[in-house]
Amino acid sequence: MEGQLFADVVLPLALPRLLTYSVPAELADEVAVGARVGVQLGKKKIYSAVIHSLHANKPEGYDTKDILMVLDKFPIILPQQMELWSWISTYYMCTLGEVMKAALPSGLKLESETKITLTSNEELEVETLGEMEKSVIGFISARKSTTLADLSEILPASRILPTIRTLLDDKLVALDEVLSGGFKPKREYYVRLHPSIISEDDVNTAFTKLDRAAVQQKAFLAYLSMATPIDFAKPKEVERKLIIDKAEVSAQAIKGLKEKNILDVYERVVTRLGFDDDPSKAINPLSEGQQVAMDTIISEFETKDVVLLHGVTGSGKTEVYIHLINKMLDEGKQVLYLLPEIALTAQIINRLKRVFGSKIGIFHSKFSNEHRVETYLNLLDDTNENQYQIILGVRSSIFLPFKNLGLIIVDEEHENTYKQYDPAPRYNARDVSVVMAAHHSAKVLMGTATPAIETYFNAKTGKYGLVELANRYNDAAMPDIAIVDVRRARKQKQLHSHFTSHLLDAVGAALKRNEQVILFQNRRGFAPFLECEECGWVPECEHCNVSLTYHKRSNQLVCHYCGYSMSLPTTCLACGSPSMTTKGFGTEKIEEELQIFFPEASIERLDLDTARSRSAYERIIGDFEERRIDILVGTQMVTKGLDFDNVSLVGVLDADTMLRFPDFRAYERSYQLISQVSGRAGRKEKKGSVIVQTSQPDSDVLRMVRQNDYNALYEWQLVERHQFLYPPFYRLTKITIKHVDRKLLHEIAEVLGYRLRAIFGDRILGPEEPAINRIQNRYLLGFVLKMERTKPVTKVKELLWNAIYEVQGQPKYKGMMVSVDVDPM
Ligand SMILES: Nc1ncnc2c1ncn2[C@@H]1O[C@H](COP(=O)(O)OP(=O)(O)OP(=O)(O)O)[C@@H](O)[C@H]1O
Numbered sequence: 001m002e003g004q005l006f007a008d009v010v011l012p013l014a015l016p017r018l019l020t021y022s023v024p025a026e027l028a029d030e031v032a033v034g035a036r037v038g039v040q041l042g043k044k045k046i047y048s049a050v051i052h053s054l055h056a057n058k059p060e061g062y063d064t065k066d067i068l069m070v071l072d073k074f075p076i077i078l079p080q081q082m083e084l085w086s087w088i089s090t091y092y093m094c095t096l097g098e099v100m101k102a103a104l105p106s107g108l109k110l111e112s113e114t115k116i117t118l119t120s121n122e123e124l125e126v127e128t129l130g131e132m133e134k135s136v137i138g139f140i141s142a143r144k145s146t147t148l149a150d151l152s153e154i155l156p157a158s159r160i161l162p163t164i165r166t167l168l169d170d171k172l173v174a175l176d177e178v179l180s181g182g183f184k185p186k187r188e189y190y191v192r193l194h195p196s197i198i199s200e201d202d203v204n205t206a207f208t209k210l211d212r213a214a215v216q217q218k219a220f221l222a223y224l225s226m227a228t229p230i231d232f233a234k235p236k237e238v239e240r241k242l243i244i245d246k247a248e249v250s251a252q253a254i255k256g257l258k259e260k261n262i263l264d265v266y267e268r269v270v271t272r273l274g275f276d277d278d279p280s281k282a283i284n285p286l287s288e289g290q291q292v293a294m295d296t297i298i299s300e301f302e303t304k305d306v307v308l309l310h311g312v313t314g315s316g317k318t319e320v321y322i323h324l325i326n327k328m329l330d331e332g333k334q335v336l337y338l339l340p341e342i343a344l345t346a347q348i349i350n351r352l353k354r355v356f357g358s359k360i361g362i363f364h365s366k367f368s369n370e371h372r373v374e375t376y377l378n379l380l381d382d383t384n385e386n387q388y389q390i391i392l393g394v395r396s397s398i399f400l401p402f403k404n405l406g407l408i409i410v411d412e413e414h415e416n417t418y419k420q421y422d423p424a425p426r427y428n429a430r431d432v433s434v435v436m437a438a439h440h441s442a443k444v445l446m447g448t449a450t451p452a453i454e455t456y457f458n459a460k461t462g463k464y465g466l467v468e469l470a471n472r473y474n475d476a477a478m479p480d481i482a483i484v485d486v487r488r489a490r491k492q493k494q495l496h497s498h499f500t501s502h503l504l505d506a507v508g509a510a511l512k513r514n515e516q517v518i519l520f521q522n523r524r525g526f527a528p529f530l531e532c533e534e535c536g537w538v539p540e541c542e543h544c545n546v547s548l549t550y551h552k553r554s555n556q557l558v559c560h561y562c563g564y565s566m567s568l569p570t571t572c573l574a575c576g577s578p579s580m581t582t583k584g585f586g587t588e589k590i591e592e593e594l595q596i597f598f599p600e601a602s603i604e605r606l607d608l609d610t611a612r613s614r615s616a617y618e619r620i621i622g623d624f625e626e627r628r629i630d631i632l633v634g635t636q637m638v639t640k641g642l643d644f645d646n647v648s649l650v651g652v653l654d655a656d657t658m659l660r661f662p663d664f665r666a667y668e669r670s671y672q673l674i675s676q677v678s679g680r681a682g683r684k685e686k687k688g689s690v691i692v693q694t695s696q697p698d699s700d701v702l703r704m705v706r707q708n709d710y711n712a713l714y715e716w717q718l719v720e721r722h723q724f725l726y727p728p729f730y731r732l733t734k735i736t737i738k739h740v741d742r743k744l745l746h747e748i749a750e751v752l753g754y755r756l757r758a759i760f761g762d763r764i765l766g767p768e769e770p771a772i773n774r775i776q777n778r779y780l781l782g783f784v785l786k787m788e789r790t791k792p793v794t795k796v797k798e799l800l801w802n803a804i805y806e807v808q809g810q811p812k813y814k815g816m817m818v819s820v821d822v823d824p825m
């Protein structure tokens with residue numbers, strides 16, 4: 001076939017290689033590298049794939065299928081993105097398809113769910129169409145819209161896309177797809193006091209009216225607490241969903257209040273992208289020290305691509321970032337600002353919006369799919385006057401299509417949330433950002449008060465520039481850190497449940513001074529497990545070898561590994577005794593017990609369970625900022641970068657679990673967590689204090705935290721890392737194999753271990769059973785590969801996968817699963 005064009009495409013699947021399709025002559029003008037196409041795979045399935053390359057080489061060994069349709073009028077994956085995808089797939093040992101799956105918001109992975117609607121094209125007679133087209137038109141008009149999947153009811157799979165293609169060309173149908181523009185405006189419900197309520201007395205009367213409607217009362221209370229002080233002439237409007245979240249009621253309850261003329265409920269169009277605010281350009285002048293840091297960063301960038309800003313908590317790193325961003329924008333460059341935690345975006349966005357207004361977009365998974373697609377397309381569209389210059393986002397933002405990137409800021413670079421654990425690609429956004437910046441000829445600024453050992457090593461050895469900020473802004477003092485021995489407290493009868501008298505007294509004193517408190521417990525739920533006092537039985541997950549965590553509010557036992565849950569057994573399922581007790585403690589229990597000690601205080605909790613939605617965590621952080629919450633109890637979510645000006649006390653309830661964690665990073669992580677959460681105290685005028693409860697008061701790590709001596713930690717850890725062949729000296733790769741059959745798994749491990757050792761020698765450790773050796777019904781065994789940094793990654797990858805494929809390819813080992821984690825955290 002002369003002049004036949006072929007396209008290699010990436011499918012959103014874990015296929016080891018790219019697939020080649022032929023481009024039919026009539027589509028030859030439309031195809032472009034980086035555009036999406038519809039293709040068929042196997043007999044039935046249709047996928048949207050991304051064109052990786054176009055060429056004239058017919059593949060050997062199989063007949064190509066035709067591309068069915070081209071979905072984009074312009075490429076939506078830019079060359080630099082494709083380059084990054086390739087790098088990620090090579091370095092993190094996964095397929096391009098897996099990268100694609102992580103990289104595109106689901107709205108752009110046009111799937112069988114894409115909606116198709118009819119349009120009216122008067123110039124065309126439906127009568128002139130083919131049979132298939134006619135039946136599709138009939139099908140859609142009977143139900144207003146359809147999806148590709150539904151069309152399989154009337155068409156053979158292979159005909160679906162071509163038929164739709166014809167109808168699209170004839171303009172008889174439209175894809176309800178974002179690329180066609182014209183977004184539906186988003187509506188939101190708002191609530192305010194009903195106009196008939198004009199005094200405190202009216203409020204009280206309303207309350208009495210609700211005596212028999214506890215749920216409505218709750219909702220009303222929630223509104224009132226969010227609208228205080230109440231201005232009866234102009235009552236504050238509150239988003240309905242905030243009330244629903246806070247009072248844990250349904251929309252029905254609020255409707256009831258509307259019917260009773262107590263609250264007014266109305267709908268309003270809100271813009272998803274928030275172009276409606278106007279920046280006052282209120283940029284804070286830098287302090288002298290900050291200015292020096294800023295100037296040094298700029299001069300370091302002349303010779304270095306990456307600079308580490310090591311500044312103590314509260315030194316004003318964020319202010320330095322803001323000035324650098326401003327400089328970038330003046331130069332016409334875009335900035336990507338990465339944060340480790342969604343909850344943190346809520347606070348930082350306010351600080352940035354004040355200065356940069358609508359030039360800034362936010363990107364993370366708690367936003368709707370539409371929002372994410374809008375943001376993605378906004379960046380692609382140069383003709384858009386509202387094109388974002390700054391993106392604030394979490395790790396997945398590295399996959400956005402920047403056209404003119406000048407700077408990537410990686411805030412709190414030490415955080416392990418930058419690393420994706422599951423599924424592949426198991427990438428670390430901090431490390432990827434260095435490669436990404438290189439592709440764009442951009443710079444990277446990493447910032448933190450507690451650098452990762454690897455990063456500090458890079459800075460100390462001259463690979464990265466290093467800039468330090470040793471003092472807090474405005475000479476605010478670093479907090480005093482007290483280490484409190486829980487064992488001694490117990491002996492002296494000064495331990496009340498999980499609180500030492502020392503901590504309780506300090507909380508009481510802070511509350512008396514109207515100051516706020518943060519308490520950190522690195523474990524969510526009520527109790528990590530339940531135990532029968534008679535026979536010692538502990539409820540475990542049916543699918544994982546792990547005890548179930550007790551969640552009191554929902555009265556459920558929950559598996560934190562697979563999500564399995566069961567309701568609380570009233571008696572021991574083993575011996576029947578009714579004496580089941582909880583062991584250990586999580587944030588939920590702290591919250592509950594604290595309320596007993598401080599009945600007047602308003603206490604809330606910030607963890608994965610309370611911050612499920614965007615509005616929920618925004619509400620909690622907002623309430624704490626505005627001092628409607630006195631004590632905030634939380635998991636590591638409360639440790640990172642939050643900035644509150646009235647927090648004078650921070651308590652760490654249990655440092656021991658962190659210190660004892662069986663991992664070579666345990667000390668580093670403990671230092672980081674405790675220093676970071678301590679750093680939330682006393683950030684403004686008043687000096688803060690920190691209380692750390694532990695049974696190892698003499699621990700070296702705690703001493704270093706107290707003395708704020710990061711260098712000591714670094715020197716110490718570096719020696720250990722060197723001695724035991726860990727990063728930064730060696731590159732670790734974890735290979736985990738899984739199988740439902742435990743015996744077979746051990747057999748596979750032996751075979752694989754043998755092969756791996758033949759290649760890598762004693763650089764391979766294992767197989768070893770992980771602490772949790774069964775997850776979701778599969779048994780696990782792990783190997784670790786410790787490789788010298790100097791060995792080429794591509795070669796290692798090839799050798800490793802060859803060994804894995806060889807074993808996996810044996811019929812008797814079918815059902816084995818493998819995951820590879822490069823640079824595990
Ligand atoms: N130049 C400045 N002008 C006005 N306020 C400042 C300035 N620098 C810092 N601040 C204020 O000091 C507080 C701490 O600053 P910031 O949050 O930027 O510190 P940070 O170094 O990012 O801290 P962390 O590492 O704890 O996140 C903030 O409330 C900030 O507004």
Ligand SMILES: [Zn+2]
Pocket residue numbers: 541542543544559560561562563564775776
């Ligand atoms: Zn489980």
